[in-house]
Amino acid sequence: MKTAAQSVLPGQSRAHEVVLSVRALAVDIRTHRGTVRAVNDVNFEARAGETLALLGESGCGKSMTAKALAGIMDPVCDLAGGEVVLNGTDLAALTPKERLKFAGPELGIVFQDALTALNPVYTVGTQLGEAFRIHRGLGAKEAKVQAIELMERVGIPEPESRVNSYPHQFSGGMRQRILIAMAVALNPRLLIADEPTTALDVTVQAQIMQLLRKLREEGQMAVVLITHDLAVVAEEADSVAVMYAGNVVECGPVSEVFSDPRHPYTKGLLESVPVHVGRGARLLSIAGSPPELHDIPAGCVYQSRCPLVQDICRSERPQLLPVTDRPVNDRPVDDRPVDLQDDADDYAGALLSRPGRAAACHFSEEINNV
Amino acid sequence: MSEPLLQVDGLCKTFHVAKSARGNTRLKALDGINLTVGRGETLGLVGESGCGKSTLARTLMMLETPDEGTVTFEGTNPFGLRGKELLSWRRRVQMVFQDPFASLNARMNAGDIVSEPWATHRNLYPSSREREARVRELLHMVGLRPSDARKSPQEFSGGQRQRLGIARALALNPDVIILDEPVSALDLSVQAQILNLLNDLQQELGVSYIFISHDLTVVRHVADRVAVMYLGRIIETGATEEVFDHPRHPYTAALMSASPKLDVTGVKRDRIVLQGELPSPLDPPSGCRFRTRCWKAQDICAEVAPEPRVTAAPDGGLRLAECHFPLETVKGLTGATATAG
Numbered sequence: 243m244k245t246a247a248q249s250v251l252p253g254q255s256r257a258h259e260v261v262l263s264v265r266a267l268a269v270d271i272r273t274h275r276g277t278v279r280a281v282n283d284v285n286f287e288a289r290a291g292e293t294l295a296l297l298g299e300s301g302c303g304k305s306m307t308a309k310a311l312a313g314i315m316d317p318v319c320d321l322a323g324g325e326v327v328l329n330g331t332d333l334a335a336l337t338p339k340e341r342l343k344f345a346g347p348e349l350g351i352v353f354q355d356a357l358t359a360l361n362p363v364y365t366v367g368t369q370l371g372e373a374f375r376i377h378r379g380l381g382a383k384e385a386k387v388q389a390i391e392l393m394e395r396v397g398i399p400e401p402e403s404r405v406n407s408y409p410h411q412f413s414g415g416m417r418q419r420i421l422i423a424m425a426v427a428l429n430p431r432l433l434i435a436d437e438p439t440t441a442l443d444v445t446v447q448a449q450i451m452q453l454l455r456k457l458r459e460e461g462q463m464a465v466v467l468i469t470h471d472l473a474v475v476a477e478e479a480d481s482v483a484v485m486y487a488g489n490v491v492e493c494g495p496v497s498e499v500f501s502d503p504r505h506p507y508t509k510g511l512l513e514s515v516p517v518h519v520g521r522g523a524r525l526l527s528i529a530g531s532p533p534e535l536h537d538i539p540a541g542c543v544y545q546s547r548c549p550l551v552q553d554i555c556r557s558e559r560p561q562l563l564p565v566t567d568r569p570v571n572d573r574p575v576d577d578r579p580v581d582l583q584d585d586a587d588d589y590a591g592a593l594l595s596r597p598g599r600a601a602a603c604h605f606s607e608e609i610n611n612v
Numbered sequence: 613m614s615e616p617l618l619q620v621d622g623l624c625k626t627f628h629v630a631k632s633a634r635g636n637t638r639l640k641a642l643d644g645i646n647l648t649v650g651r652g653e654t655l656g657l658v659g660e661s662g663c664g665k666s667t668l669a670r671t672l673m674m675l676e677t678p679d680e681g682t683v684t685f686e687g688t689n690p691f692g693l694r695g696k697e698l699l700s701w702r703r704r705v706q707m708v709f710q711d712p713f714a715s716l717n718a719r720m721n722a723g724d725i726v727s728e729p730w731a732t733h734r735n736l737y738p739s740s741r742e743r744e745a746r747v748r749e750l751l752h753m754v755g756l757r758p759s760d761a762r763k764s765p766q767e768f769s770g771g772q773r774q775r776l777g778i779a780r781a782l783a784l785n786p787d788v789i790i791l792d793e794p795v796s797a798l799d800l801s802v803q804a805q806i807l808n809l810l811n812d813l814q815q816e817l818g819v820s821y822i823f824i825s826h827d828l829t830v831v832r833h834v835a836d837r838v839a840v841m842y843l844g845r846i847i848e849t850g851a852t853e854e855v856f857d858h859p860r861h862p863y864t865a866a867l868m869s870a871s872p873k874l875d876v877t878g879v880k881r882d883r884i885v886l887q888g889e890l891p892s893p894l895d896p897p898s899g900c901r902f903r904t905r906c907w908k909a910q911d912i913c914a915e916v917a918p919e920p921r922v923t924a925a926p927d928g929g930l931r932l933a934e935c936h937f938p939l940e941t942v943k944g945l946t947g948a949t950a951t952a953g
Contacts, residue, residue: 299799413889443660444826445886448870452885470800473829473872500874514804516833517874521852522811525833527804531769 261431261464262288262311267324269303269310271535278535279322280306282488285562288432288464295475295496296468297511298485301532304468307485308436311466312351313341328432347377350425350463354437356417360409366393366420367405373427388427396423396453415446422453429461436468451478472515476500481598484508487532487543490562494599504565504601504609506548542604550605562602616648617820618672618705618788623681625667629894636894641667643844645681646920649788652814654821656835656852658828658867660890663841665824669790672822673707703733706786710793712773716765722776723747723761729783736784750779753816755809771802775809782813790822795830807834828871832856837929840864843893843901850931860923860933860940863902900936908937 269281281303288294296304309315311326313333326333333345353359361369370392371385380388386405393401396419409417418438425433435454439447455478458465467479475482475496482500483493484507492505503509513526530547539545542555603609623645626638641664649655659665670676672683674690682689690701709715716725726747730737737743748758754775765773774794781789791810795803807830814821825831831838831852838855840848840863848861859865869884886905891897897904903913913936921938923931 299801415889443890444828444870445660445866446889447872448883448885449887451872471872472800473874476874477872511800512874514800515829515874516804516807517829519833521833521835524811525804525808527808528801529805531771531802 257291257462258289260287261290261329262466263325263327264307264311265325265327267307267310267326268322269306269315270320270322271306271316272318272320273536275536279538280319280488280535281310283562284324284483284485284488284490286483286490286493288466289480290431290464291458291462292480293458293465293467293478295479295482296466296485297470297472297475297482299470299532301487301535302485303488304470304485305436306488308351308434308466308468312349312434313338313345314351346373347428348430349432349434350427350430351434352418352421352425352436352438354440356414356421356441357409359421360417362409365406365408366412369409370405370420370424370427373424377428392423392427393420396420396426396457397449398423414442415449418442418446418450419453422450422457426457426461426463431463432466433458433463434466434468437470438467439474440469440471454478472500472511484511487538488535489543489602491544491603492601493562494565498599502610504599504606505544505603506550506605506609507544508601509609510547542602544603550603550608552604554604558604560602560604562600565599565601565606615650617651617653617686618649619684620645620647620672621682621684622646623668623671623683624679625671625676626679639894640844640896641893642671642678645844645846647839647846647849649820649822650836651787652818652820653837654814654823654835656831656838657822657824657841658826658831658838659841660826660867662843662890662893664844664893665841666792668841669707669792669822669824672788672790673705674702699733703736703784704787705790706781706784706788707790707792708774708777708781708794711797712770712777713797715777716773718765721762721764722751722756722768725765725776726750726761726779726783729780733784746783750782753782753813754779755805769802770798771805774798774806778806778809778813782817782819785817786819788820788822790824792824793826794823796825796827803830810834828856828868829874840867843891843896845901845934846932847902847935848931848933850925851929854925854929854931858939860931860938861902861935862906862908862937862939864933865939866905900934902935910937912936 264284264286267281267284268279270277271280284307286294296307298304310321321334324334328345328348331344333341336344367386367389370389374380374385374388390401390405393405398404398416398419412420438454439450442450454465457463469475479496481494482496483490484505486507492499492503492508499508500512503512510528514528516525519525528547533539533543533546541557541559545551545555548555623642625642626640628637629639645668647655657665667676671678677691683691685701693701727743730743737746747761751758751760756772756775768776795806798806813819823831823834835852837849838852839846840861842863848855848859848864855864856868859868866884866886870886888905891904899915900913900918903909918934918936920932920934925931
């Protein structure tokens with residue numbers, strides 16, 4: 243009943259190739275108190291067979307980013323700029339019709355709340371077959387056969403008899419499986435999972451994560467996992483982009499970002515988890531709360547809660563820049579990339595290149611002194 | 613642990629519901645619950661949704677009447693009390709709710725919310741001057757400003773609202789506070805603030821907590837002892853470190869293993885991933901209730917419900933696990949995984 247964590251198969255042709263590239267994405271929301279910028283200058287890449295986590299607290303813009311990628315924003319939201327390049331095509335530049343035709347089969351999305359995401363008046367078979375009817379032109383009968391196959395693929399027992407059931411007749415975990423099945427129906431290259439397990443119990447959460455891993459590896463999908471849970475990121479993702487008040491404040495490979503955070507917010511989040519301290523000991527919390535979207539300050543978005551804040555942070559917004567390398571000798575051996583661990587002597591004093599590591603902080607070098 | 617403040621013996625609660633698939637109309641939400649809470653102690657209560665955690669909380673709050681079993685609170689059974697005695701008992705057990713957005717009346721200001729319990733418990737702070745002073749004191753205790761008393765709940769953030777909920781629970785100077793998922797609706801950075809506050813209040817006031825949560829990391833941080841529930845029964849209890857590091861019931865082991873861990877070393881763990889989901893409490897499995905998902909289940913598990921096995925933990929406390937085949941020799945989860953294979 244246990245399953246070992248599966249490893250990524252090496253040597254697959256499409257593995258690690260960039261599937262999605264988001265550049266300078268910005269989203270505005272029109273409110274009665276004026277237009278606010280909910281997502282500001284967000285950049286990241288998602289690669290085939292890998293999971294990128296968008297990590298942040300509520301209101302940081304992570305779900306808004308997901309909706310902008312999928313082109314399903316609320317009517318009061320506008321794409322204010324940027325590119326969403328999926329397989330070489332900029333989705334942001336397409337008309338809705340072109341987008342449906344192109345992105346429909348290439349991009350799948352899984353929502354948090356399966357009960358509201360599924361239509362209660364249609365059977366799951368009808369809803370699962372929809373993608374095949376619209377994009378593959380199949381008839382109702384053929385679509386149903388495909389739906390049964392899909393249900394089998396995501397581990398729903400007795401799919402032949404359950405294909406005619408309605409969403410409310412399934413348990414929470416099974417509904418989430420159905421939602422995942424809908425998202426992967428046409429073997430998309432990109433799967434966006436917006437808090438896919440938040441509403442589920444831990445034992446079921448583990449099952450769903452296992453399923454997502456399996457599907458990702460089978461189809462070499464790029465997965466964008468949106469979550470607020472640091473532990474889920476640590477266990478499931480390859481790379482992470484930490485968002486705060488609509489901005490990506492830090493990104494990079496998960497193991498590096500979590501072991502050596504270079505933004506005070508990332509460090510504060512990591513320290514808020516009651517895992518490093520003894521029972522009952524004081525947790526290091528981040529004082530205050532995130533800024534309202536209506537009054538995001540000029541300068542750094544994190545200034546009001548930052549222990550390192552200086553004058554420059556109030557006047558000038560830090561750009562997301564590659565983090566400055568530290569000499570190998572300054573870091574413990576275990577912390578170095580694997581290929582450098584064996585022959586550390588040869589590299590003594592060498593500077594490490596940190597692909598993909600970036601942080602938006604004027605003082606990212608001084609983080610460890612916080 | 614000192615002598616228990618609150619003791620629960622054989623508590624059962626059955627609800628009558630519409631017919632299930634097998635024609636059963638009796639839902640046994642609690643099926644023989646035994647637990648104790650010491651003075652100034654935190655008991656963590658963990659389990660998946662539908663296991664009866666909230667029914668237990670509601671029964672301890674006397675919002676439900678149990679069918680069987682007794683609750684003993686400093687030697688008296690509150691379910692036999694009437695009138696003034698009952699009122700004075702109710703004062704001593706209070707609750708903080710999960711959702712800080714739904715549990716505060718939007719039409720009242722913060723001061724009214726905190727002082728509302730005194731409308732029932734009139735003789736606690738008879739004069740309005742005393743009440744006003746006490747509201748200011750309570751707001752200060754939970755980290756809000758006295759001037760916040762005039763604000764309405766909508767003007768507060770989620771964390772501040774939860775502070776308000778805690779202040780309301782403290783208004784009657786209770787001995788036990790039942791915290792039903794008090795931080796699960798909050799963001800991580802705010803969650804840490806609230807956990808620190810709860811810890812400070814416990815140190816200061818010596819109040820006992822029953823801390824209900826599905827977040828095992830949080831429970832491990834706050835609880836002195838842990839009780840694990842599955843389908844209306846407590847299947848394992850013991851000191852927190854013992855239960856987390858050396859689970860004896862397979863379900864506890866699976867629960868610990870399934871919960872994601874923040875491990876920055878990047879080493880992927882082997883996990884016990886249970887098959888299936890929680891069976892319906894309307895038609896619980898015969899014998900051991902966990903057998904349908906258990907990798908150690910044998911014929912006897914379907915026939916005979918396991919008796920609680922009590923063992924002495926290394927620290928002198930008592931461990932209890934309801935299993936025919938408890939994980940005996942296991943040293944932490946790695947061992948448990950090996951057994952699972």
